[in-house]
Amino acid sequence: MPVQLLKIVKGKPETPLPSHLQKEDFKHLQEGFDHTNKYFEGIVVVSYPLTKLGDGTDFFKVVLQDMDDFYSRINSINILIYGKMAEDCAKVTRSGDTFVVAGFKLEKSPTAREDGRHDCHLKLSEEAGSTIFIYTTSKKPAASKTASLSVAPKYLYTPLNDLKDGTVVNLYGIVKFFKPPYVSKGTDYCSVVTLVDPSNVKLTCTLFNGNLDALPKIYKVGDIVRFHRIKIREYNGQMQGITSGGFSSLTFDGTVGAPVVPRTSSKVYTFMDEEQKVIEELRAWAASNLSIPGPAAKLSGVQPMLFFDLTCQLVGKAKVDGSSFLLKVWDGTKCPYPTWKVPVEARDMEGDKVHLYQLRKLTVDILVYDNHVQLAKSFQIGSFLRIYSIHAKQVSAHQDVSHLEFHLHGGTCYGRGIGVLPESNPDVKELKAFLESVDLADTQNNESMSSLELDSTFNNLTDHELDLERCQQLSVTVLTDHQDLSNTDLKTILNSTAPQQYRIRAKLRTYKPQKLYQSVKLHCSKCNSLSEVPDGDNFDLILQGSAITAPNLELHNTSWYDSVMWTTQDQKQRKIAIHFVKHDEMLQQPEDTLLMIEGGTLKEIWKLTKRFKCVIPVRSTDNNLELLDLSVPFLVQGGTKYYGCKQCSSPKPMKSLSSIAAKQEPSWEPTEIAQVLGIEPLQYVFIMKFTLVDGTGALNAYLFDYEKFFQIPASEILTNSFLQEKMQMTMNMLCPPGRKLDDLPWLECFIRSYNVRNEMKHQVCYQIFDTTIAEDVV
């Protein structure tokens, strides 16, 4: 029978397809392939009315969507059916049915350019010996002969590039932007969500509901949502989604490898293996195509003048005035800047007084305004909040002294708002564990409290003023050793022979370089050479050069790594191969995985380092995978590029890494990786020249510091704007711009003198050592 309707039982056809038929891939529907005994399967996404051609032949056209590669740019194909077969099909076909077609004739499609579908179409007719099997999803059979059909309901999901005005659809999307639910000016809560999917089309949805719980539980950009029955409308020339009757949603964590557990308030929902597969596909697509922000900032990482999201616990709350409300929160870390305390009467502060006092040095005050007040009032003390787009406002109160204020301004621009996170949220679990581990005695003296001290919690103490005063009298640096030495004045040191060690008390009159990023160099501890940190342009050029050679397929998929390869769709048709190193024959979690990449660009490598633990750019030769030129990093981990010394390294092929992969718990430490690869690693170091004065004389001392002096790793400074800011603040504290010598703070340092001789001259130089910035300065 040319057209057969098949009954579906438990998701499978009751009658199997004839065994001689084999499935044909969408991409193999090309001229030149033999399609005898092959079938193609797809879902009917469009069916046209039955028509008659000029010669009186019946004609029926449907569009089938390839479900194996649902998110390819081209994933649908025109099916043209003629004669009696057209008439039969037209009677029973419904959108969403699965069509299996065999015995078709393949031809170039004259409409491919205009309809964006497959460049071939399939022609079927009884005369040509074609067969069509239809798995119908319609509950109401279209023809009497199918009256016995029973099928599970099946949802059809529309890609975002295929949305039509006035329709109600089901869809999946990755959250690109969202406003957490807020109180609208009408009767409902409102949440605005912008989605994107692998068609690369965006859709902004405006969702209303009187019940906060009925809106999608989105916690961060990158979450994945499934919307059912969302209405599509055109607004300002673009498609827009809006809640319609029966709207429901599921939200999933967008992290690759995270459990696929839907967040929803619905008691009943469908979610099956197929849907799980879609979520996993979307996660994978997002991981390599979208830049999903990394972990949110902690209070210790707040950057002045910027906006940030904070996951925190509510410790106290208080009404301030009609348009603002105070939330006192903590996340277990200490903000490195002086922060303001909003003056509030103790009796107005809701929260556990003892807890508020104990945490007083770790809590920050966040003042929320206008539309956020109503929501803020409703939060329970102790609950976990995510506050989106807090403004870290830098306010100068006195000369050279500033503090940070945290405001959640009115309005909902940029997703500004507050959401309560459930205790089941992984970020909350992590935060709770961290808060429990915080040793309060570590950050403050945990003395017993008097009522007087309790009151002082709410006084507007300006800690930073006290800090400044301390800096005027005490030293802003401290010694880490040799406390028994007494001070020597600079004049005596200048008149002495080298080498010797001294303890000094001096002021920093000036320092070089003034542009702090210029102070970072690379140092080889073996040959003692110093070199500049290569710039990214050079990295990119070398990557481009290495991308010319195609990956060697013989080196793919070995016992210790799995490989994937693809070709870019741009004109260059660049081939990229990624080799994921396995452990115990298994792939590890992305955050534990080391991968090697061939043919990638700087941008692609950068994206991969956000997801994966280590990325090593490589190239293939006839026999081996090898490192690139040592002008580029031999390893990129987190934000840091690790370089090797060109003089002291003897690079080995990448297979040397397999010895680390085989270890019990490979930690992928850069030094260990360097060692097995024959690389002498270069270390990032700060090199600065301090001009020190003490009233008896002036001398230049070099600072050579990996981390100890500034308590900032030199390896991280170039990629971390917070650390740059912190270092600048430290230097401003050591040497405040525009101050008279009298007003400069004292530094206590150890210096050592040493001789530098060449043929022409002899010089005594000085180097600072065993000295660090005082804890309360940084």
Added chain:
DNA sequence: TTAGGATTTG
């Protein structure tokens, strides 16, 4: 109905 992404100016 409400909002329709695109930082307050406290």
